Amino acid sequence: MAYTKPLPKPTKEDREFWQAAREHRLVLPRCRDCGYVWFPPYLACGRCLSPKREWLTASGRATVWGYVEMAHPYIPSFAPEIPYNVVLVKLEEGPLMFSNVIGVANSTIHTDMPVEAVFEDVTPEFTLIKFRPRQRP
Known part of the structure; x- marks a missing residue:
């Protein structure tokens, strides 16, 4: 049976998150400057506003x-x-x-x-x- 519920539309902010989920991995963005971890994914750190992020395997x-x-x-x-x-x-x-x-x-x-x-x-x-x-x- 086809899946009929709404699905998220991946964006440049969260594309890596959804790709990791497809691989059965949960990843979260982490700031490379201050270490803050956040969700949902967006391009800049919510604590220090740095655009330098990496993906942490949760x-x-x-x-x-x-x-x-x-x-x-x-x-x-x-x-x-x-x-x-x-x-x-x-x-x-x-x-x-x-x-x-x-x-x-x-x-x-x-x-x-x-x-x-x-x-x-x-x-x-x-x-x-x-x-x-x-x-x-």
Whole structure:
């Protein structure tokens, strides 16, 4: 079945991010001048405004900071998945990222829940980053 949900449109700011996701790697931009790590990707550092960035391979480990269960299909292509979750996770490297937690009932998701990145190949050209529960170390 064809993937019918909206997909991001890669730009010069985030092209490397989406290519790495396709390779099942989570990368984040890091400032070569001050070391700040951010998300979403954009061309200059949000702390010192330096345009010198590099790509840091992230651990994929994160913690749920907040979540919501969507009970109404605001976007029609999401209707078959109602109810679904949207989570805000704090990556181990510092930045926050919106995504979904998969593999568990929505009722089991909670703040401070440890999660890890997983990669969902949704089209031959596109991979989305989602999260699943992980055991605390």
